[in-house]
Each structure stands twice: as C-alpha cells, then as structure tokens.
Amino acid sequence: MLEEEHQVIAIVLSGIFFAGLMSVFVVAMVFFHRQRQDLARQKLNQVQAEHEKILLDIENEIQQETLAQVGRELHDNIGQLLSLAKLNLNSSKIEKHAEGRNMVNEVIKEVRALSKSLNLDWVESISIDEFIGQQLGKIQATGYCQTELHCDYSLPELQKDKKIVLIRVIQECLNNAIKHASPDHIVIRITSASPGRAQLMIEDDGLGFDPSLPSQGSGMTNLTNRMNTIGGSFALSSNPGQGTKITLDFPA
C-alpha cells in the first residue's frame, strides 16, 4: 500500500515538474515574442512619425511656394488689373466703363484660380502625368529651354500622400536642372521597370557634375529620403559636361 502511495506521489511530482517545465518554456517564448512585438511597434511608430514629418515638411514647402506665387500674382497681375479697372471706371467715357467691368470680371476669375491653388486639394484632382505636362509647359513657355514628355506607361491613380511626395521631388529635380545645369533640353520619360512599379526618368543636357564630389547641401539625401518614404528609390547619374539623369522608381 505504502509503495503504491509512493508510486502515485512520484507520478504526480514528475507530471507537475514536466508540465511546469513546458509551461515555463511556452510562457518564456510568449514573453520574448511580446517584447519583440513591442520593439517592432515602437519602430513602426517611429517610421510613421518620420513619414508624417516629411509629408508635413513637403506640404509646408508647397504652401510657401504657393504663397510666394500668390504674392507675385497679386502684385504683378491682379494689382495691375485692378488699377486699370479703377482708371477705366473713374473715366467720364461710357465705353471705358464697360472695359473696366470686363477687367473686374477678369480679376474675379484670377482670384478664383488663385484661391484654388492656396490649399492642397488640387493635388487630388491632378494626375502625375498632367502635373509633369503643366510643369514642362511652364518651363517651355518661359523660353528657357525645350522640354519633352514621353509616357510609355500609364500611371494609375496614386494616393494623395504619395502624389504630394512625388510632385515635390519632381519639382525639386526640375528646379535643380534650371538653377544649376542651364540645359537646352529637359526630357521626362515615364516607364514601368517591373509589374507594379513605375519609373520616372528626368534627363537634361546641361552642365552636369561629378556626383562623387561631396556637396555642401543636403538636397540629394532629402530627395532619397522622400522617395524612401513612399517605398521608392532615387538614383542619379551625371558627368561634367554630359548632363544629368535622375531615375525615380516607385510602387504604382
């Protein structure tokens, strides 16, 4: 009887020990896994915050540029039109009054167009192809250089965040080309390198530069970071006297 009791005790103790060992192992695994999850969440939040900051910076830059453009428009265009309208409306000649009213109508139209550009809603209503077309059209209209746009791939509608980043990067690349390269031609090509990914190449035949030389600004790093936030990449190749080629690769 006593031996049987010992037997039962031994079974219970071994069972408890083994069950405890297994439970400790499973709990430890879950504990380490949860710790890893917390770390990953923290990292994800950090990346998200960084992404939001970049997006906010870009939106600010666009707003600043828009305000500067609005200021120029108010001074150079609307101000002039309003002065002319005032002169016409103050004139004693009746036909001048009609001309003055037409000018006021024109001012109203200009103000409407300006008010639209003050917020970023226009980003949603425009496609990347259209935006590039507009930008190249503006450059060509100044007579600064010739421009070309080749669309070998029809870009699908992108999310607003992605579009804002892309618009800013394209603007920055075109600004750099105009400011530093003095090109005769700027060509933009839209292609698809692989399914689900689009490629945008911005080429100019300007002065070019040696990309291996350290630069004082942080423009290239900024552009690379911005493309990274939308899951894309930024690549630049250039040689002194041989122009510059920029390749933007991004999911589309």
Added chain:
Amino acid sequence: MFRDWVSVSNYVFLAVLCIVFFRLPSALRRRNEYLLPFIYAFIFVVIDPLGFGFRLFQNVNGPINEFLGNHEKPFYNAWLYNIVLKMAMPVVALLLIKNYLPAEQQTRVKWILFTFISIAVVYQAIQIEPIYLNQGILFAVGALCMLLGCFTYYYILMTREEYVFMNILLLPSFWQVTFIMFFTSLTYFTDISASYLTENHSAFLVSMFKVNRFTGLVQSLVYIACLAAPLMKLKVETQPSYA
C-alpha cells in the same frame, strides 16, 4: 489488447485522426502543413496497435525476427519500434519542421536529415546494435537531430519579420514543434535512464513512463486539433508560406 486507458486512446485517436484528415478538402490534404502533421500523428498513434498486432500474429513476427537474426527471442517486436520510431519518426519530424522554415534554413535541415539518414544506414549496415534489440545510440542521434530542427524553428520564429505581429499561441506550427521537442526530450530521458532506474528507482521510472504516455496523448490531441482547425472553424494564425 487494451492494457490501460492510454492503449484505448490510441485506437480512438487513430479513428478520429483518419476521420478528421479525410474530411478535410482534398486541396488542404495535399498541402504539406496538413499532410506531414497527419503522417507524424498517424505514426505515433498507430505504432502501439501495430506492435500489439505483431505480438499477436507470431506467424508473421517470428519469420521477420528470424530474418533479422533474432533466433533466441523471436517474439520481440523491437525491430518495428526501431524502424518506425527511431528511424521514420525523426525523418517525418524533420520534414515537418523543414516545411515551416525559409529556404536558407530548409537547406540546413536538409543537411541534418541527410546526416541522420546516412548515420542510420551505416548504423544498420554494420550492425552496431542489432535491429531486433533496443537501439539506444540511434535513438540518441535521432533525438538530437529533431532537437536541432526544433531550435532552428524557434530561431526563425523569434527573428523573422513574418512572425512579429502574430499571436504565437494561435500558431499551429508552434504547438506542433513544441510537442515534438518536449515529447522527444522526455522519451529520450526515459529511454536512457530506464536500465539504471529499473534497478534503483523503479517507482520513478514507472512515473516517467506514465508522464511520457500522458504527454504523448496530449501531443496527439494537439495534432488532431491542428488538423481539425479548418473543419471546426477554429481561429488560428496562418503559417507563412516559404514554398
């Protein structure tokens, strides 16, 4: 036929396991994450009834023992346990673990598998221990290989991105591998300590055997639950595919 309730459970599990597996849609049955756990659990629950069958039908068991060189005790069925539990089981367990690993670690497990098979072949060819007796060394090698496979799985579970936001308690592969590891370890310890404990602490040996059998029973239940998850609409995590 039925020595205790664990022996009865083997027959019950065998029937339930087959019913569950063959009620799965054929597309699932062909997938390795269902087929391999089924084979593993099937081997585990079928071995005792099969061993009993060979003991019962001595006219089959006897000639096999004779063929293997066992002329003294032709009623032994250790050869069956050696072939199934000590050779086939580690192979199936390693294939099962390999299925849950990415390509780089699959290669590592393939090498473990290849090493084990080579050792087993050489071991049987030069007859270090006769196949009709308990082959402790081969069991040690098999258990070690299985444990190496389990550690590789845990390493992947704790380092790969795919698992970060999963609830590992709802991951069938986690429970399958955990039971392979614990059951193998316990069986191994029981096996190597059996001869010493028989003489000195027989009560402790009996308790270890009982705990081992109970763990085996829980293992069978876990494998059946993993296989039955799609049928019972149990909420489980989807295993990342590395095919």
